[in-house]
Amino acid sequence: MVAALPRWAALRxxxxxxxxxxxxxxxxxxxxxxxxxxxxxAFQINGAPLPVLDRISLSVAPGxxxxxxxxxxxxxxTLLRLxxxxxxxxxxxxxxxxxxxxxxxxxxxxxxxxxxxxxxxTVRGNVAVGLEARGLLAQRRGRIDEAxxxxxxxxxxxxxxxxxxxxxxxxxxxARALVNDPRLLLLDEPLGKLDALTRLALQDELVxxxxxxxxxxxxxxxxxxxxxxxxxxxxVLSDRPARIRAEIRVEAPYPRRRDDPELVRLRSxxxxxxxHAA
Amino acid sequence: xxxxxxxxxxxxxxRPAAPPSPWVRWGTVLAxxxxxxxxxxTRRLPETGDFPYSLVFAxxxxxxxLLLLTGLPVAHGLxxxxxxxxxxxxxxxxxxxxxxxxxxxxxxxxxxxxxFFPPPQAxxxxxxxxxxxxxxxxxxxxxxxxxxxxxxAAVGFVLGVAxxxxxxxxxxxxxxxRFVGPLPATAWLPLAFFVFPSSxxxxxxxxxxxxxxxxxxxxxxxVAGVNKAYFDVARTLGASGTFLVLRVAVPAALPHVFVxxxxxxxxxxxxxxxxxxxxxxxxxxxxxxxxxGWAAYANMYAALIxxxxxxxxxxxxxxxLRDRLxxxxxxxxxx
Numbered sequence: 015m016v017a018a019l020p021r022w023a024a025l026r027x028x029x030x031x032x033x034x035x036x037x038x039x040x041x042x043x044x045x046x047x048x049x050x051x052x053x054x055x056a057f058q059i060n061g062a063p064l065p066v067l068d069r070i071s072l073s074v075a076p077g078x079x080x081x082x083x084x085x086x087x088x089x090x091x092t093l094l095r096l097x098x099x100x101x102x103x104x105x106x107x108x109x110x111x112x113x114x115x116x117x118x119x120x121x122x123x124x125x126x127x128x129x130x131x132x133x134x135x136t137v138r139g140n141v142a143v144g145l146e147a148r149g150l151l152a153q154r155r156g157r158i159d160e161a162x163x164x165x166x167x168x169x170x171x172x173x174x175x176x177x178x179x180x181x182x183x184x185x186x187x188x189a190r191a192l193v194n195d196p197r198l199l200l201l202d203e204p205l206g207k208l209d210a211l212t213r214l215a216l217q218d219e220l221v222x223x224x225x226x227x228x229x230x231x232x233x234x235x236x237x238x239x240x241x242x243x244x245x246x247x248x249x250v251l252s253d254r255p256a257r258i259r260a261e262i263r264v265e266a267p268y269p270r271r272r273d274d275p276e277l278v279r280l281r282s283x284x285x286x287x288x289x290h291a292a
Numbered sequence: 293x294x295x296x297x298x299x300x301x302x303x304x305x306x307r308p309a310a311p312p313s314p315w316v317r318w319g320t321v322l323a324x325x326x327x328x329x330x331x332x333x334t335r336r337l338p339e340t341g342d343f344p345y346s347l348v349f350a351x352x353x354x355x356x357x358l359l360l361l362t363g364l365p366v367a368h369g370l371x372x373x374x375x376x377x378x379x380x381x382x383x384x385x386x387x388x389x390x391x392x393x394x395x396x397x398x399x400x401x402x403x404x405x406x407x408f409f410p411p412p413q414a415x416x417x418x419x420x421x422x423x424x425x426x427x428x429x430x431x432x433x434x435x436x437x438x439x440x441x442x443x444x445a446a447v448g449f450v451l452g453v454a455x456x457x458x459x460x461x462x463x464x465x466x467x468x469x470r471f472v473g474p475l476p477a478t479a480w481l482p483l484a485f486f487v488f489p490s491s492x493x494x495x496x497x498x499x500x501x502x503x504x505x506x507x508x509x510x511x512x513x514x515v516a517g518v519n520k521a522y523f524d525v526a527r528t529l530g531a532s533g534t535f536l537v538l539r540v541a542v543p544a545a546l547p548h549v550f551v552x553x554x555x556x557x558x559x560x561x562x563x564x565x566x567x568x569x570x571x572x573x574x575x576x577x578x579x580x581x582x583x584x585g586w587a588a589y590a591n592m593y594a595a596l597i598x599x600x601x602x603x604x605x606x607x608x609x610x611x612x613l614r615d616r617l618x619x620x621x622x623x624x625x626x627x
Contacts, residue, residue: 122528132543147535
């Protein structure tokens, strides 16, 4: 019924319907190397500086998956906003493949805790935003269906966001990022608001997408198990201002089982670091 | 107006097989009786004045009564039209009673003073004899309104977006808007009529002013209130400033813009009528004034009816436009 109604999108100038042209979609080894060098950052609250990040240094290898784990409000999300180029760091620098990050760029994409879809656009329209904004829609139109298929939303392409469940909305947000072939995907508690079962399903899906597409991933979470199931390396942060307290390599092969004894052992280790006896 | 019931209509037509209970089915026939009574009363009772269209009126209402009498019992078999007819049957009946009372207290018993309260057949006479002038006046009103409203809505929209988006524009426009905006557009009337070269351009200006203020303020507040995360998303995806304004800010603010458009339309009606009464020598406002001058009260009522139809239709039209553009929204107000 929704599909039959003319939408806001109908007011746009008609786009030429070109066949999905030969499109460079290199598989694998497209991830970029991220290095965070001695970054400190503070918020201004009523004129007084509130330090949130304290001399953070870390690097993520091309195609790597690192999880930032820490208590809520410790400044993890701030680090992602800096890496996305939405804000400049007060001190230190962030570098992607040798290039300093100083503004937003579609090669580094942020997936928020809220899906933040545009309610006036269909699922397809939302996924198309990045290509449209850069004038690439005509060339890469085929990528949209591909991305929708990748997250299992082909049947919902013409639905509006309010008709979708929370999990489906977050899948749409993932497709909206993936369609741009990001080299660095910044995930800011992307599954934080989903119910437990949807969460598990999307964790597996994230692993699948990451292994298939080869982007570099930096995930912020406060769920120890989630970090262990997804990441190759877990960075544990302290309370505000965030400092790195520990870095833990997770060697278990993908796809990981949640009852893998290795993960169970690391889980209690990390909880100990965070001050919760496991 | 009919779409108030739109939610229940599909259900009614979805099961046409189940006919209504005999009680409901025959109850609706009662709606035909006042119309038949009205016809008989108009024809048979002696009249206190001379009304040349009494017989036409009696025949018309009689025909309507007969149509209802035959149509209502079988309405459940008439599909959508029938469902609608049945839904409105109580209204039709009460309306017939009201007409009957009106007829009795004016033409028949003269309980209300005559030149001021004409009977329904006198108003029918105006529609049948003076339709050319009424139609011409309606046309003039529509042209004036359309010009002024289009200019006001367009300028208000652009200005609202500019104020909501640009700090500099906001700095300069805000004080002016606050100082001048709340002034009713009609207060500009004496000034407008000697500043502008013609009364028509002056009225267009006034209608535009009445429309522009609410559209500006609401567009502005809509643009200023857009979820900041929408912009973050677009910026990381590589959106330019133009894209942020046209593809993010404007569609997100559109529900607010429509509130402004509705308020502006209401305001523009008021200004239109006043301007036509005082300056423009055409239009329904002028017709009202002219009819009153000649103590042609039946013409006045006829013009009021046409005006109500015109305003109501325009509001409905704007609702239709909104429903199309904002189909993505849930729980819209029905008109």
